[in-house]
Amino acid sequence: MIRCKRVYEEAARDDGYRVLVDRLWPRGVAKSALVYDEWCKALAPSTELRKAFHSETIDYAAFCEAYSQELTQQPDEIARLKAIARDKTLTLLYAAKGEQHHARVLADVLRE
Template sequence: MIYCKRVYQEATPGDGYRVLVDRLWPRGVKKSDLQCDEWAKALAPSAELRKAFHSDVIDFTEFSRRYVAELTSQGDAPKGLADRAKNQTVTLLYGAKNTEQNHALVLADFLRRLNS
């Protein structure tokens, strides 16, 4: 199972393996306070893509398309996390305010497709 959760939400035992998937450390969170097993910076969208989305240069559909292209170009990098999700719960942690349109949701779908 793969879940997505804001870093500002409380950690729970059901989260399983917790992975921060932001390229930048989330604001207002001390590194010592965030319960996270891994910081997967490489799986975050590029700075250029993130900035284009947040400045409304591109919409979420275009952002998603480009982000999946970035993930695909990384070869086997995302596969390790997808493989882990076959055997245990993985929770992708993100700092974005928008819980319905963010990169963690796109990444979760991408990882699920790798496992299907």
């Protein structure tokens, strides 16, 4: 099972393996306060793509397409997280507000 959860939500026992998938450390969160198993920057959107989306240069559909393409460049990391998700719950942690965020795209790719 793969879940997405904001870093600002409390950790739960059933979160399983918790992976922070943001390139930047979340604002207002002390490193000692966040419960996570690893920080996987390699699967975060590129800086250029993240900036284009946040500045509304591209819409969410274009972001999803471009990010999915970026993820094809990380087959080993994708395979590793898929293997974790086969054995236990995998929770992707992200800081973005709203429903349109990269963790959803990553979760979809991992479910393929």
